[in-house]
Amino acid sequence: MIGELNIDDSYTSSLADTLNNFFNDLEEEIPTTAILNDDDIIKLIQEEIYEDEKINNDNNDSEEPALVFLDSAMKSLQNWMSFFEQQQISEFRVEDMEIFKRYLNLVKQFERKSQKQVSITNFF
Incomplete structure (x- = not known):
């Protein structure tokens, strides 16, 4: 499909180069550190939840305290x-x-x- 583009046109040539770079990047292998088991996945999710709660609590600390009736x-x-x-x-x-x-x-x-x-x- 990219080969069918008119490369004489500067805009089309730029588009063809961008598409080629994009597809070449997809072919690269993404390095990983290890294969995760169920316990590792659960631990990662718990850490993410803990960080989210910590951020939310930090944001709530800066707000005014709730009105007590x-x-x-x-x-x-x-x-x-x-x-x-x-x-x-x-x-x-x-x-x-x-x-x-x-x-x-x-x-x-x-x-x-x-x-x-x-x-x-x-x-x-």
Whole structure:
């Protein structure tokens, strides 16, 4: 097919050279390091997934933190307090529970304030 092109034309000659170079490159053997077994393939895929996740995590670190809503904060704090109360080791001191209770009360106050109905006259 390349031989049928008119090589006297400069554009056709350039196209023929480019096509010849392309097909010659396809005939070259591509060197490989070794034949991979199933375990090697799985390891390569896991490494690629790990690198992708690492890149995504690095990108997420530069973003602003997600907004935490009051109800979510309150539920999390209540869960933490329940966990804290269930611990039997000395590092979890009962006195520290008072701090968590104060923060829970503070979050509850914020929630009550956010649920107050605003008078319609405040908008005009």
